[in-house]
Amino acid sequence: MVRIHPLDPLYDRDGHETGRYSLRIEFDAVMKVNRRKTRHEIHKKAAEMLEVVFKKQKDVDEVEIVAVIPQRNPNENAIGMVIKMKMNRTIAEKVNWKTFKPNNLAKILEAYWVHPSLISE
Known part of the structure; x- marks a missing residue:
């Protein structure tokens, strides 16, 4: 399931709305x-979403994507957020999405966090 939150306005240094959104x-x-x-599967899906958003939503300057694993592990602990990433339009416009490899996503993002349980291996 995909949940898209309402657009958040971006502000300039003086606190005025810029007409651009997150x-x-x-x-x-x-x-x-x-x-x-x-x-890999999370990066692949995120790259597809980033490409579409930055191509179609011209007033969006930054996108934050959060991947959540909603089920529970064998110990009955909720797994929750596993990857959080942020990309801005400046970076997105430099990407050749036709040849881009999702495994390189973490290298080009503005911000990237991965849950420790997904780091090793």
């Missing part, structure tokens, strides 16, 4: 057979 997207990810595959 968008937050959350989506449910699925734990795959291994952590590397899980990260």
